[in-house]
Amino acid sequence: MMRTRPLKVALLGCGVVGSEVARIMTTHADDLTARIGAPVELAGIAVRRPGRTREGVPGHLITTDATALVKRGDIDVVIEVIGGIEPARGLIMTAFEHGAGVVSANKALLAQDGAALHAAAEKHGADLYYEAAVAGAIPLIRPLRESLAGDKVNRVLGIVNGTTNFILDRMDSSGAGYSEALDEATALGYAEADPTADVEGFDAAAKAAILAGIAFHTRVRLDDVHREGITEVTAADIASAKRMGCTVKLLAICERAADGRSVTARVHPAMIPLSHPLASVREAYNAVFVEAEAAGRLMFYGPGAGGAPTASAVLGDLVAACRNKLAAATGPGESAYTRLPVSPMGDVVTRYHISLDVADKPGVLAQVATVFAEHGVSIDTVRQQSKAHGGGADGEAAEGAAGRRVGEASLVVVTHRAADAALSATVEALRGLETVRGVASTMRVEGE
Numbered sequence: 502m503m504r505t506r507p508l509k510v511a512l513l514g515c516g517v518v519g520s521e522v523a524r525i526m527t528t529h530a531d532d533l534t535a536r537i538g539a540p541v542e543l544a545g546i547a548v549r550r551p552g553r554t555r556e557g558v559p560g561h562l563i564t565t566d567a568t569a570l571v572k573r574g575d576i577d578v579v580i581e582v583i584g585g586i587e588p589a590r591g592l593i594m595t596a597f598e599h600g601a602g603v604v605s606a607n608k609a610l611l612a613q614d615g616a617a618l619h620a621a622a623e624k625h626g627a628d629l630y631y632e633a634a635v636a637g638a639i640p641l642i643r644p645l646r647e648s649l650a651g652d653k654v655n656r657v658l659g660i661v662n663g664t665t666n667f668i669l670d671r672m673d674s675s676g677a678g679y680s681e682a683l684d685e686a687t688a689l690g691y692a693e694a695d696p697t698a699d700v701e702g703f704d705a706a707a708k709a710a711i712l713a714g715i716a717f718h719t720r721v722r723l724d725d726v727h728r729e730g731i732t733e734v735t736a737a738d739i740a741s742a743k744r745m746g747c748t749v750k751l752l753a754i755c756e757r758a759a760d761g762r763s764v765t766a767r768v769h770p771a772m773i774p775l776s777h778p779l780a781s782v783r784e785a786y787n788a789v790f791v792e793a794e795a796a797g798r799l800m801f802y803g804p805g806a807g808g809a810p811t812a813s814a815v816l817g818d819l820v821a822a823c824r825n826k827l828a829a830a831t832g833p834g835e836s837a838y839t840r841l842p843v844s845p846m847g848d849v850v851t852r853y854h855i856s857l858d859v860a861d862k863p864g865v866l867a868q869v870a871t872v873f874a875e876h877g878v879s880i881d882t883v884r885q886q887s888k889a890h891g892g893g894a895d896g897e898a899a900e901g902a903a904g905r906r907v908g909e910a911s912l913v914v915v916t917h918r919a920a921d922a923a924l925s926a927t928v929e930a931l932r933g934l935e936t937v938r939g940v941a942s943t944m945r946v947e948g949e
């Protein structure tokens with residue numbers, strides 16, 4: 502039977518995501534009522550700049566006092582789309598203390614303080630939902646927390662940051678410059694308030710921490726995730742990837758160790774073959790593979806950023822939290838019983854693509870090969886190109902050619918799989934060779 506007294510919702514933040522949440526809640530009010538079994542009402546919208554024009558957002562609901570809104574006492578669900586650590590954290594804690602369920606899109610906060618937030622939610626018998634925090638509109642948190650709760654997940658791998666995928670895609674497909682592509686991603690509402698979080702890999706690392714924690718039923722914090730962003734990816738790297746039949750993507754990879762006793766979580770740019778499904782993920786789309794023991798390999802794909810797609814995930818959580826309120830129930834809480842430790846990056850087994858500027862003389866190849874052998878790293882392929890006339894026609898040669906002396910060559914080595922620590926020690930040793938003029942780039946190779 503339909504309840505007539507409305508469930509009251511407080512919306513904290515009315516930026517890219519919040520404004521879309523308010524719009525959809527207003528335009529789809531009847532459908533939401535029917536699906537929840539009670540009317541759902543926006544009781545207040547906390548903003549920082551009240552004077553700003555917000556089309557379609559009821560002006561009388563606007564307040565600058567988020568704390569007072571959360572403390573009102575009649576709020577059933579708080580939606581936090583402010584972002585950052587404080588005041589978001591304090592507001593969510595206050596919401597729990599006042600018996601409200603919380604829906605948040607805040608991956609930075611969940612990756613840093615997820616355990617404390619879950620503990621507070623449990624203590625107060627409240628919900629904590631955050632589907633929007635990872636991969637925007639794509640249902641990923643709920644499938645991991647609920648649909649796969651009976652399976653054993655061994656690996657989660659994918660593209661979880663829309664902004665960096667947009668930039669790499671533009672650089673690869675249209676040859677756009679890095680800054681130009683970042684400006685476009687920001688204008689489209691994909692980037693974080695401080696886009697450093699995107700391009701330096703913090704946003705993807707926060708998402709990897711959340712995914713690893715849920716997938717492996719353990720606790721993984723942002724600091725546990727090995728993180729490299731895309732700021733060092735050059736046009737030369739992208740050109741080199743193309744020559745290998747690959748493209749460059751920023752990947753998040755969470756794995757259970759083969760012996761099952763530890764996990765790893767990492768975010769870094771990687772070359773992947775064009776034949777791999779992740780290679781065709783364009784613009785701000787995200788795609789994530791989940792490998793589970795019984796289910797096998799699952800792929801989740803869709804819009805990973807942007808106001809409306811993210812609002813879709815927020816509203817799905819809102820419906821769940823409202824239904825729970827009516828049923829006097831709560832959704833799943835934290836599951837961290839395995840207490841698996843997170844191993845360092847050095848233990849991860851990967852492959853490297855290494856581009857070296859070397860002296861073009863007899864014996865260099867043998868010297869380089871010896872360094873690899875000494876570190877127990879097996880070479881898959883080697884490609885050498887002479888630079889005797891000041892560089893070749895490709896991007897790698899053009900960039901490396903600046904200042905190069907006659908009699909130099911470019912050497913591109915792709916390794917077989919080895920411990921990351923051995924691979925990085927190999928690169929360090931190569932830098933020390935007199936015949937190696939410089940290491941132009943190193944990038945991991947995935948997806949083969």
Ligand SMILES: NC(=O)C1=CN([C@@H]2O[C@H](COP(=O)(O)OP(=O)(O)OC[C@H]3O[C@@H](n4cnc5c(N)ncnc54)[C@H](O)[C@@H]3O)[C@@H](O)[C@H]2O)C=CC1
Nearest residue numbers: 514515516517518547548549582583584606607806807811
């Ligand atoms: N934009 C996107 O594509 C996605 C964003 N998210 C997450 O959603 C959250 C919001 O992101 P956006 O809407 O893009 O950011 P935004 O910067 O557009 O919006 C945040 C809003 O909160 C307001 N605000 C700041 N402090 C406040 C306070 N004390 N009280 C009330 N309002 C306050 C700001 O003025 C701003 O309008 C972040 O946690 C972000 O990581 C998650 C998935 C995708």
Ligand SMILES: N[C@@H](CC=O)C(=O)O
Nearest residue numbers: 662663664692693806
């Ligand atoms: N800045 C993020 C937004 C979604 O999480 C991204 O680009 O993916």
Ligand code: NA
Nearest residue numbers: 632635637639
């Ligand atoms: Na999602």
